[in-house]
Amino acid sequence: MNTTASPKTPLPVPSDDHLEERSRRARTEPMSVLSLGDGLYEVESASEHTYLVDLEGGRCTCPDHVFRNARCKHIRRVAIEITAGRTPPPGEIAVPCHDCETTVFVGEADPAPFYCEAHTIWPGDTVVDRETGDRLTVVDVSVLRADAVRIDAAGCTVAEYTTNESYDPDVPVVGAIYPHATVARHGVVPESLRVYVFPRTRLEKQPTRAGSA
Ligand SMILES: [Zn+2]
Ligand SMILES: [Zn+2]
Structure with missing residues (x-):
C-alpha cells in the first residue's frame, strides 16, 4: 500500500470560469460608459458595439445577457465605474460646474x-460681484x-x-454684505452693513488662500 501523500495540489475553485472571466474583462477591457438618466447606461465596447444597461433591473442588451441571462461584463463595468466615482449612480446625472x-x-x-465643491458658497465665504468686482461676505444662501x-x-x-438683467431669473438668491462695513459703538448701522441680495450666478466664490485666516 502506498502511504505516500499525494502531491499538494490546489483545490479547484468552486466557481464558474465564465463568471471569473467576465469579472476580469469587465475591469480590463476598454469600455466607455455614458449615463443616460433613469438608471440607464450606454456602454460602448472595445469592438465599438453599443449596449444599453439597466443597472437596477440588472439588464443589458448584449447577447451574453439576452441569451445566457448573465451578469455580463457591461453590467459589471457600470457598477465598477459608479463605485470609482466616474459615473453617476441611478437617480443622479453628471453636469459641469457653473x-x-x-x-x-x-x-x-x-x-x-x-x-462643484470649490464653487459652492456658504455663509462666511468671500465672493466677488461679477458686475462691479466688489468683494462681499456671504451671509445667507437661499433656496x-x-x-x-x-x-x-x-x-x-x-x-x-x-x-441683474443678464443673469438667469430662476437661480437662487444670495444675501451678502460689504466686508468693509463697520459699526461705531452705539452708532447707527451704516448703509454699508445692509444685506444685499444677488442672483447666485452673479457672485463668484473666491478661492480660499492657503494660510489665510
Ligand atoms: Zn452586456
Ligand atoms: Zn467649480
Missing part, C-alpha cells in the same frame, strides 16, 4: 445652477429664486433689478 469644468453628480430633479424675491426699495424682484 463656474468651472469640474463634473458634479446631482439629483436628476435638482434645479440648476450646479457647483428662493431671483424672480420670487422682491427688493422693496426698488419696487421689483431681484431678477428684474437693472444690473
